[in-house]
Amino acid sequence: xxxxxxxxxxxxxxxxxxxxxxxxxxxxxxxxxxxxxxxxxxxxxxxxxxxxxxxxxxxxxxxxxxxxxxxxxxxxxxxxxxxxxxxxxxxxxxxxxxxxxxxxxxxxxxxxxxxxxxxxxxxxxxxxxxxxxxxxxxxxxxxxxxxxxxxxxxxxxxxxxxxxxxxxxxxxxxxxxxxxxxxxxxxxxxxxxxxxxxxxxxxxxxxxxxxxxxxxxxxxxxxxxxxxxxxxxxxxxxxxxxxxxxxxxxxxxxxxxxxxxxxxxxxxxxxxxxxxxxxxxxxxxxxxxxxxxxxxxxxxxxxxxxxxxxxxxxxxxxxxxxxxxxxxxxxxxxxxxxxxxxxxxxxxxxxxxxxxxxxxxxxxxxxxxxxxxxxxxxxxxxxxxxxxxxxxxxxxxxxxxxxxxxx
Amino acid sequence: xxxxxxxxxxxxxxxxxxxxxxxxxxxxxxxxxxxxxxxxxxxxxxxxxxxxxxxxxxxxxxxxxxxxxxxxxxxxxxxxxxxxxxxxxxxxxxxxxxxxxxxxxxxxxxxxxxxxxxxxxxxxxxxxxxxxxxxxxxxxxxxxxxxxxxxxxxxxxxxxxxxxxxxxxxxxxxxxxxxxxxxxxxxxxxxxxxxxxxxxxxxxxxxxxxxxxxxxxxxxxxxxxxxxxxxxxxxxxxxxxxxxxxxxxxxxxxxxxxxxxxxxxxxxxxxxxxxxxxxxxx
Numbered sequence: 001x002x003x004x005x006x007x008x009x010x011x012x013x014x015x016x017x018x019x020x021x022x023x024x025x026x027x028x029x030x031x032x033x034x035x036x037x038x039x040x041x042x043x044x045x046x047x048x049x050x051x052x053x054x055x056x057x058x059x060x061x062x063x064x065x066x067x068x069x070x071x072x073x074x075x076x077x078x079x080x081x082x083x084x085x086x087x088x089x090x091x092x093x094x095x096x097x098x099x100x101x102x103x104x105x106x107x108x109x110x111x112x113x114x115x116x117x118x119x120x121x122x123x124x125x126x127x128x129x130x131x132x133x134x135x136x137x138x139x140x141x142x143x144x145x146x147x148x149x150x151x152x153x154x155x156x157x158x159x160x161x162x163x164x165x166x167x168x169x170x171x172x173x174x175x176x177x178x179x180x181x182x183x184x185x186x187x188x189x190x191x192x193x194x195x196x197x198x199x200x201x202x203x204x205x206x207x208x209x210x211x212x213x214x215x216x217x218x219x220x221x222x223x224x225x226x227x228x229x230x231x232x233x234x235x236x237x238x239x240x241x242x243x244x245x246x247x248x249x250x251x252x253x254x255x256x257x258x259x260x261x262x263x264x265x266x267x268x269x270x271x272x273x274x275x276x277x278x279x280x281x282x283x284x285x286x287x288x289x290x291x292x293x294x295x296x297x298x299x300x301x302x303x304x305x306x307x308x309x310x311x312x313x314x315x316x317x318x319x320x321x322x323x324x325x326x327x328x329x330x331x332x333x334x335x336x337x338x339x340x341x342x343x344x345x346x347x348x349x350x351x352x353x354x355x356x357x358x359x360x361x362x363x364x365x366x367x368x369x370x371x372x373x374x375x376x377x378x379x380x381x382x383x384x385x386x387x388x389x390x391x392x393x394x395x396x397x398x399x400x401x402x403x404x405x406x407x
Numbered sequence: 408x409x410x411x412x413x414x415x416x417x418x419x420x421x422x423x424x425x426x427x428x429x430x431x432x433x434x435x436x437x438x439x440x441x442x443x444x445x446x447x448x449x450x451x452x453x454x455x456x457x458x459x460x461x462x463x464x465x466x467x468x469x470x471x472x473x474x475x476x477x478x479x480x481x482x483x484x485x486x487x488x489x490x491x492x493x494x495x496x497x498x499x500x501x502x503x504x505x506x507x508x509x510x511x512x513x514x515x516x517x518x519x520x521x522x523x524x525x526x527x528x529x530x531x532x533x534x535x536x537x538x539x540x541x542x543x544x545x546x547x548x549x550x551x552x553x554x555x556x557x558x559x560x561x562x563x564x565x566x567x568x569x570x571x572x573x574x575x576x577x578x579x580x581x582x583x584x585x586x587x588x589x590x591x592x593x594x595x596x597x598x599x600x601x602x603x604x605x606x607x608x609x610x611x612x613x614x615x616x617x618x619x620x621x622x623x624x625x626x627x628x629x630x631x632x633x634x635x636x637x638x639x640x641x642x643x644x645x646x647x648x649x650x651x652x653x654x655x656x657x658x659x660x661x662x663x664x665x666x667x668x669x670x671x672x673x674x675x676x677x678x679x680x681x682x683x684x685x686x687x688x689x
Contacts, residue, residue: 001474007504015493204488207549210455211482211505213474390457 004212008220009227016191016228025187026232030239036176038243052076053119054092056084057100064134064141065100068127072120084112098124106136167355170273171327174354176240177277178327180233181347182320184281186313188229189289190305192221196296196385197305205297205389214386222289229285276353283370284346287377288316294381297388319344323351330356340366342373408433409454409557409588414463416449423449425612428463431605433556436579436589438603440596442684446612447592448485451559454590455482467557478507481555485562485592489542491535495526498534499548506553520548523578540571547575551582558582559590564598576602596677606676608683615683620676625649627674627682634660635668642668 016022052074055062062078069075077092084097089112096113107128113119133144199205208217295308322344326335330352339349339362349366352358409431416424424446431437441447452458454465456472467476490498496517503513521530524544529537534545543566551558560579564572579602583589593599599606606623608616616623630649635642647656657669674682 003507004505007501011501011504015490199488202488202491203484203486204490206457206484206486207482207488207502207546208505209457210452210477210480210484211502390452 001213001216004216005220008212008217009224012195012221012224013227016195016224017231019191021191021194022228022232025191026235029183029232029236033236033239034243051120052093052095054079054084054089054094054097055100056081056097058102061100061102061131065098065128065131068131069098069124072123072127086114089114095119100128102135107132170355173273174351175324175327177273177354178320178323178347178351180236181277181281181284181350182316184229184233185285185288185346186316188225188232188285189292190309191228192225192289193292193296193305193309194302195221195225196293196389197299197302200297200389201300201302209386209389214389215382218290218293218382218385221293222286225289226282226285229281273354276350279367280346280350283367283374284316284343287343287346287370287374288312290374290377290381294384294388297385315343316347319347323347326351327355330358336362340369342370342377345370408466408468409590410466411450411454412464412466414450414453414460414465416446416453416458416460422612424453424460426463427607427609427612427614429605429607429614429617431588431590433588434583434586435604436583436591436602438599438606439590439592439609440599440606440680441592441609441615445610445684447609448561449612450609451482451561451590451592454557455480455559479553479556481506481550481553481558483546483550483558483560483563485565487543487546487566489534489546492533494531494533495537495545496521496530498545499552502549503552506555508553516552516554517548520552524548524574539566540568543567544571544574547578551578554582554585555587557588557590561592562594563591564593564595572598596675596680600676608680610684616679623676623679624673627679630674631672632656633668633670633672634666637665637667644672 051072053069053076055066055069055075055078057065057080059078059080066075066078076094079088082088084099089095089097096111096116096119098119099110099112101108101110109124109128111119111121111124130141130144130148133139133147134141137144139147199208291312292309295312296305299305299308319338322335322338325332326339326348329335335348335352338344339352339358341348345366349358349363353363411427411429413426413428414424415422415426427446427450429437439447439450449458453460454472456465456474456477465472470476490501493501499517499520500513503517508516521527524547526541526544526548529541534542537545547563550560558579563575563579567575576598579589579591589602591599591603600620603620605619606617607614616626618626628649629646630651630653632645632647632653633642634645653671657666660666660669
């Protein structure tokens, strides 16, 4: 039994690691990771162009406004007065212009831009509020600064995070891992499905089940796929670390605060989080890939893979979105309930563990339910697989499949 | 020794095998005959342990079929299958490994089968690039590389040209000589007639006739007597009861006129087969 398993396992890995779908999946993942890391800096540059402004107005007024706006805007120039048109904006490489005028009623601001919505009227208003107060109340800049400096303190209540930065970092890391979890589970389960379908449609299945116990064959396939999934993950993490390590220097205007958040990210990747990721990946992958293998054993044409895979992917897709919702509301009723449901729990419970303090009994209960479900799925899928691999001709009806399950 | 003891198998409302029973001595070749849908493939799958019978049992060397005994079985299914992208040598070696072979024995046997079946020039090529006949030879090698004690071949000659069919016949004869028990199913009766020592004809999922060719012929109720006379009128066939006194018949003929030919013709396997399944149809 063990020898047969090892033979199937090694043969599956050797065959599949060279297969086009696996290599393409691996490369697409690496490219996606690079995009995830590079896109923000690219977008940052792109979006920043709409936040480059030209300040217009009385020089003393502009001089007082400039430091207030500098936090949110890249001020590319100042002009005393005159008409502001497209030529002026182009000449100064500005996405827009903010014209300032003051009278006894206070500050008057006019925004000129190709797309004024992108300049951010609320930001301008907030940034210039101290100046407005200075002008209307006649107080000094220091006094206004003292008035507007509202002391705000943070107190975490029953949270696993020590700071807002850490909470943000953990959510980011969890989101990334959730994305990996989804990608790994679905991609590798579909590879198991393709492998079974190939053996079924190439008619080699009968020779195989005559040579080796079908359950051993199925186990070898599924675990080989899990191994390849981990290998894929290792490559993706390697790519992420490589790209990520070169990212800070390339991020446009990365501030010291942003650099500190990278520290938060590293702190967020705890051994507990990694352990939860692996445990729930294994459970989720085994549940789904076993179901996929059973379904694939029932088809007679490779063209039918898509139609049979679609209904099986639906709950995983639902789990992915519920888990994303769980990042913000890990204790909502829907998220808590779904964290026990087989096929959904591997995603939802992982997110709950990552971003909230889940009681140990809830984790244990979810694990127990999902391991029991995995056993049940393996038994039922094994039955379907054993018979399905020998069925040729017309695809069996749901009634026939049910009779196989209940036999 | 293999004993198939009144096996029955149903798939939902369809009864594929009702009652099939026979026994096969070691190192003999057994022909399992029957029309399409007779239950041959299901019976073979039950023998190999791929399917579990609803009733009855299969005994191999005094014990029910289990995973360890299956390791010594080989199977060439009717539905031929192959890993198209896998190379010929890799494919044969994979099935050898699944049956417990390991290097260096595995390598020796794989090389031997490649050479024996004339596949040397294709050994490092993907199977999909081979002709249908050569793919079939690869499948035979996959089924036999581990020198099985029991080799089950479902329609092994279909798709083979006469030359390759001869190669396969000689390979099977050699395997039997070396101690392998063979079960063959084929619609080409003349090949089975020469190869098999015993037969079982099944139809509608149950036994219709079983025994050696001599036993099956002995049960045939009539004989054809072919005669020719000196006057050059050609041959004449007469159907007479099987128990007739042929010596007395010949004496009577010779006394009446000059006889140049007197032959009592035994029924062929093909005739026995048609009669056996014809009864089912009737």
